[in-house]
Amino acid sequence: xxxxxxxxxxxxxxxxxxxxxxxxxxxxxxxxxxxxxxxxxxxxxxxxxxxxxxxxxxxxxxxxxxxxxxxxxxxxxxxxxxxxxxxxxxxxxxxxxxxxxxxxxxxxxxxxxxxxxxxxxxxxxxxxxxxxxxxxxxxxxxxxxxxxxxxxxxxxxxxxxxxxxxxxxxxxxxxxxxxxxxxxxxxxxxxxxxxxxxxxxxxxxxxxxxxxxxxxxxxxxxxxxxxxxxxxxxxxxxxxxxxxxxxxxxxxxxxxxxxxxxxxxxxxxxxxxxxxxxxxxxxxxxxxxxxxxxxxxxxxxxxxxxxxxxxxxxxxxxxxxxxxxxxxxxxxxxxxxxxxxxxxxxxxxxxxxxxxxxxxxxxxxxxxxxxxxxxxxxxxxxxxxxxxxxxxxxxx
Amino acid sequence: xxxxxxxxxxxxxxxxxxxxxxxxxxxxxxxxxxxxxxxxxxxxxxxxxxxxxxxxxxxxxxxxxxxxxxxxxxxxxxxxxxxxxxxxxxxxxxxxxxxxxxxxxxxxxxxxxxxxxxxxxxxxxxxxxxxxxxxxxxxxxxxxxxxxxxxxxxxxxxxxxxxxxxxxxxxxxxxxxxxxxxxxxxxxxxxxxxxxxxxxxxxxxxxxxxxxxxxxxxxxxxxxxxxxxxxxxxxxxxxxxxxxxxxxxxxxxxxxxxxxxxxxxxxxxxxxxxxxxxxxxxxxxxxxxxxxxxxxxxxxxxxxxxxxxxxxxxxxxxxxxxxxxxxxxxxxxxxxxxxxxxxxxxxxxxxxxxxxxxxxxxxxxxxxxxxxxxxxxxxxxxxxxxxxxxxxxxxx
Numbered sequence: 001x002x003x004x005x006x007x008x009x010x011x012x013x014x015x016x017x018x019x020x021x022x023x024x025x026x027x028x029x030x031x032x033x034x035x036x037x038x039x040x041x042x043x044x045x046x047x048x049x050x051x052x053x054x055x056x057x058x059x060x061x062x063x064x065x066x067x068x069x070x071x072x073x074x075x076x077x078x079x080x081x082x083x084x085x086x087x088x089x090x091x092x093x094x095x096x097x098x099x100x101x102x103x104x105x106x107x108x109x110x111x112x113x114x115x116x117x118x119x120x121x122x123x124x125x126x127x128x129x130x131x132x133x134x135x136x137x138x139x140x141x142x143x144x145x146x147x148x149x150x151x152x153x154x155x156x157x158x159x160x161x162x163x164x165x166x167x168x169x170x171x172x173x174x175x176x177x178x179x180x181x182x183x184x185x186x187x188x189x190x191x192x193x194x195x196x197x198x199x200x201x202x203x204x205x206x207x208x209x210x211x212x213x214x215x216x217x218x219x220x221x222x223x224x225x226x227x228x229x230x231x232x233x234x235x236x237x238x239x240x241x242x243x244x245x246x247x248x249x250x251x252x253x254x255x256x257x258x259x260x261x262x263x264x265x266x267x268x269x270x271x272x273x274x275x276x277x278x279x280x281x282x283x284x285x286x287x288x289x290x291x292x293x294x295x296x297x298x299x300x301x302x303x304x305x306x307x308x309x310x311x312x313x314x315x316x317x318x319x320x321x322x323x324x325x326x327x328x329x330x331x332x333x334x335x336x337x338x339x340x341x342x343x344x345x346x347x348x349x350x351x352x353x354x355x356x357x358x359x360x361x362x363x364x365x366x367x368x369x370x371x372x373x374x375x376x377x378x379x380x381x382x383x384x385x386x387x388x389x390x391x392x393x394x395x396x
Numbered sequence: 397x398x399x400x401x402x403x404x405x406x407x408x409x410x411x412x413x414x415x416x417x418x419x420x421x422x423x424x425x426x427x428x429x430x431x432x433x434x435x436x437x438x439x440x441x442x443x444x445x446x447x448x449x450x451x452x453x454x455x456x457x458x459x460x461x462x463x464x465x466x467x468x469x470x471x472x473x474x475x476x477x478x479x480x481x482x483x484x485x486x487x488x489x490x491x492x493x494x495x496x497x498x499x500x501x502x503x504x505x506x507x508x509x510x511x512x513x514x515x516x517x518x519x520x521x522x523x524x525x526x527x528x529x530x531x532x533x534x535x536x537x538x539x540x541x542x543x544x545x546x547x548x549x550x551x552x553x554x555x556x557x558x559x560x561x562x563x564x565x566x567x568x569x570x571x572x573x574x575x576x577x578x579x580x581x582x583x584x585x586x587x588x589x590x591x592x593x594x595x596x597x598x599x600x601x602x603x604x605x606x607x608x609x610x611x612x613x614x615x616x617x618x619x620x621x622x623x624x625x626x627x628x629x630x631x632x633x634x635x636x637x638x639x640x641x642x643x644x645x646x647x648x649x650x651x652x653x654x655x656x657x658x659x660x661x662x663x664x665x666x667x668x669x670x671x672x673x674x675x676x677x678x679x680x681x682x683x684x685x686x687x688x689x690x691x692x693x694x695x696x697x698x699x700x701x702x703x704x705x706x707x708x709x710x711x712x713x714x715x716x717x718x719x720x721x722x723x724x725x726x727x728x729x730x731x732x733x734x735x736x737x738x739x740x741x742x743x744x745x746x747x748x749x750x751x752x753x754x755x756x757x758x759x760x761x762x763x764x765x766x767x768x769x770x771x772x773x774x775x776x777x778x779x780x781x782x783x784x785x786x787x788x789x790x791x792x
Contacts, residue, residue: 001594002563003515004654008662043467053460056677057453063641064449070640071439105501105675112670116536119399136669140512167398198397237672244466245459246675258400266404273410273532274508276633279501279642281452282675 007142014132016361020345027349037384038355039312039372042176044241046304048285049297052240055288059281070280075272077103077249081283084290085249094221100251100264102271103278103286107206107235107248112137113274114202114231114250117266118168122200125166127158129177129362129369131204134170151365156180156324156333160193169194171220172204174211177362177371178333179325181216187223194229198258201230206248209239209302211328227253231263238330240289240298247278247286305330308381309374315385319392330374333359337392344370352387403538410528412757416741423745433780434751435708435768438572440637442700444681445693448636451684455677466676471668473499473645477679480686481645490617496647496660498667499674499682503602503631503644508533509670510598510627510646513662514564518596521562523554525573525758525765527600530566547761552576552720552729556589565590567616568600570607573758573767574729575721577612583619590625594654597626602644605635605698607724623649627659634726636685636694643674643682701726704777705770711781715788726770729755733788737763748783 020040028034048056062068076082082098089096104110115137126134128147138145146166148158156178171190173182182190194201201220208218220226235248242248252264288294306327313326316334323334336344341358348354348370359369374381416436424430444452458464472478478494485492500506511533522530524543534541542562544554552574567586569578578586590597597616604614616622631644638644648660684690702723709722712730719730732740737754744750744766755765770777 002518002596002654004657004659004662005513005515008513008665009657011665014668045462045465045467047462047465048459050460053456056456056459060449060452060456060681063444063452064446066441066443069441069443069637071441071637072639106672108672109670117401117404119401122398133669140666140669200398241465241467243468244673244676246672258398261400261405263400266400269404269407270536273529273536274505276502276504276642277640279675279678280640281677285456 005140007140010139011136014136016357019361020355020357023346023349024355034353036349036353036355037376037380037387039376039381039384040355040357041373041375042357043243044238044301044305044375045377046241046301048241048245049289049294049301051288051291051294051297052285056281056285059284063281073277073280073283075275075277076268077101077278078280078283081287084287088290089219089221092218092222094219095227096219096221096251097254100254102250102252102267103283104248104250104271104275105246105278105282106237107204107233107250108133110248110250111202111204111233113270114267115141115143116270116274117263118200122167123165125164125169127170127172127175128364129156129359129366130170131172131176132362147363149365150178150180152322152335157182157186159186159189164193166197166199168200168202170202170204172206173217174207174325174329175331176207177331177357177359177366179329179331180333181211181213181328183215184217184223187217187220188225191220191223191225191229195225199229201226203230203232205232205234207238207329208234209298210306210330212306213328216328221251221253227255229256231256236286236289239302240286240294241301242286245282245285247282304378305374308376308378311378311382312372312374312385315389319389321392332372332374334370334372336368336370341367341370348388348391352384352391354384354387401536403536406535407532410532412753415757416751416753419742420745420751430749432745432749432751433772433776433783435772435777435780436751436753437769437771438753439639440634440697440771441773442637442697444637444641445685445690445697447684447687447690447693448681452677452681455680459677469673469676469679471671471673472664473497473674474676474679477683480683484686485615485617488614488618490615491623492615492617492647493650496650498646498648498663499679500644500646500667500671501642501674501678502633503600503629503646504529506644506646507598507600507629509666510663511537511539512666512670513659514596518563519561521560521565523566523568523571524760525552525755525762526566527568527572528758543759545761546574546576548718548731553578553582555582555585560589562593562595564596564598566598566600568602569613570603570721570725571727572603573727573753573755573762575725575727576729577607577609577724579611580613580619583613583616584621587616587619587621587625591621595625597622599626599628601628601630603634603725604630605694606702606726608702609724612724617647617649623651625652627652632682632685635698636682636690637697638682641678641681643678700774701770704772704774707774707778708768708770708781711785715785717788728768728770730766730768732764732766737766740766744784744787748780748787750780750783
């Protein structure tokens with residue numbers, strides 16, 4: 001008699017976005033024709049850059065000709081793309097080699113799958129509020145999770161405190177959902193903690209391209225000592241609009257080991273056994289992101305999103321509402337004026353016809369906060385921001 | 397102090413193809429200019445079908461326009477592709493619904509990842525010889541594996557025997573590496589065994605498109621009762637030359653459950669947490685495989701490969717060498733005349749300048765056998781077959 005993995009029964013239902021959609025639909029049913037604007041969307045909206053589209057089209061055509069057809073590729077990704085990613089780090093002075101880069105179909109897959117190479121008995125520390133994948137993948141594997149309280153007091157940037165006994169630590173900076181970004185000193189404190197305890201940092205850099213402040217780190221590997229204790233995950237989803245195109249990469253330093261066993265070798269063994277490489281066509285498109293043309297075009301898209309964030313952030317500043325993010329991040333995490341997350345969500349929906357995402361859905365410490373995103377159309381973002389100002393300015 | 401998953405230390409090094417490459421290189425170094433032909437290649441060589449290339453190019457262009465751009469897709473795949481796959485089953489009279497189909501980046505990923513939803517304490521039965529992924533993914537998870545002896549006596553098609561106590565059973569038909577194909581009665585015996593014991597069959601149908609004998613099953617779901625005990629994995633890698641393009645699918649019957657928990661729901665939870673969907677562009681290309689035009693074009697490629705297999709099989713028949721496969725499969729698994737796998741490999745390389753794959757590399761029962769494949773160029777395959785006939789005919 002086969003048995004299921006009963007740890008799955010301990011997972012919470014991922015009801016957040018379903019509940020948001022339900023409440024919105026109920027409002028629309030009761031108010032036909034309401035002009036609702038969503039600032040809840042966590043997905044990009046601008047099309048792929050022309051350089052990327054050209055590369056995808058060319059690669060597709062090459063797949064149709066015997067001389068240029070490609071079968072199985074390297075499990076860890078093609079050399080042309082790994083080299084391009086390494087140069088992307090190196091030009092910022094970050095020491096990452098092409099041999100340390102693993103191309104995948106996205107950071108989410110790698111962040112989940114990396115747990116395959118780690119023992120089941122590790123104590124895992126995860127910030128709260130948080131991107132739900134960190135918690136759920138650990139619950140599936142039956143691991144112990146301790147939460148790191150992120151709150152107004154620490155600017156939603158928890159630090160290693162007294163008595164924290166963690167073997168594996170998740171850090172996402174710029175953060176989803178809070179938009180908060182660790183500075184160099186704060187990340188250095190985490191790296192020191194990890195190296196002292198022999199802990200492993202799993203660093204999610206999916207939003208690194210949104211960092212504009214040159215003093216803020218975009219990679220954990222900008223911090224001395226990180227190569228001895230960290231794995232970094234990154235993605236082209238938000239950098240280059242690849243949410244539906246799918247490509248990411250993971251950096252495992254070649255010297256990172258435990259008991260003489262190289263984590264890079266373990267990850268290669270995992271990927272070569274349970275993954276067959278990223279589509280060659282998509283890798284060609286991804287490489288175009290790192291060309292001068294691709295860099296310019298994708299940067300323009302990020303500028304557009306950051307312009308959206310600034311519009312919302314400026315309105316919140318005028319209102320005197322406390323928030324994190326809005327700069328160096330596409331997310332704005334605001335303290336709900338006089339209400340819990342869902343009550344404020346309902347009020348925004350009913351009185352401003354604006355949809356956000358209740359912070360309570362991201363963890364216990366998210367209660368009392370709401371997430372707004374910068375991925376929409378500028379005119380709609382501006383209209384939504386004005387409606388919020390009008391609603392809350394009048395109330396204040 | 398973080399700990400690695402020590403089960404990885406129990407994995408055997410995947411040295412087979414590396415050792416083949418090493419011996420070939422050594423021979424070439426000693427015999428410069430030798431005209432070596434490889435029948436060891438397990439990868440397709442014909443380019444993508446024109447219908448697929450057109451769809452990929454069109455989808456790439458759509459990604460570059462705001463009106464047709466696609467962000468995050470459905471975790472389980474796009475409805476257009478799931479519907480096409482369902483119809484592919486239905487037109488053969490196989491009861492599979494679009495709601496039971498999960499699109500992925502390939503069967504290898506799913507075959508590895510499916511173990512996430514199964515308990516660690518299942519007893520796993522795996523044929524020997526075998527595609528190494530089945531064993532390695534279970535070793536990584538620390539599961540007990542029992543081997544089902546495949547050999548000349550059972551035509552490399554092991555059946556459920558007395559005293560077999562298995563909770564999870566892997567079946568690959570047409571088989572890699574042996575090319576052997578279970579008939580309907582044999583698969584029915586496995587399904588009956590599984591339903592009696594409450595076991596789960598993981599059925600690898602990656603080579604189903606090579607089955608030309610209408611009496612042989614191409615899907616486990618052609619067998620009554622299979623919907624109560626089986627999950628099927630399939631791929632466009634060999635069907636449509638997608639080894640470098642990456643797309644596969646997994647069928648989890650909606651009624652398949654254990655203790656009231658739906659396996660389809662568990663797999664959806666796994667995929668939605670640790671996977672972000674297959675590239676929309678690639679899914680558009682995959683859907684073109686199932687159009688009338690795509691079907692005709694990909695069938696022509698399979699005809700070409702099967703023609704290669706027939707050339708090799710005919711030579712072996714003339715030589716009186718025992719083999720499985722060669723029909724209904726791109727693989728030919730032959731009994732090495734008077735020698736072990738590696739000795740015969742060396743002899744073929746040195747005396748016929750033909751490269752095969754030693755059967756011993758696929759498991760203990762592979763000793764004394766050699767795998768040849770049909771994915772090469774026809775002229776080279778014919779030359780290699782003639783060299784083998786000349787070498788072994790003279791020796792016989």
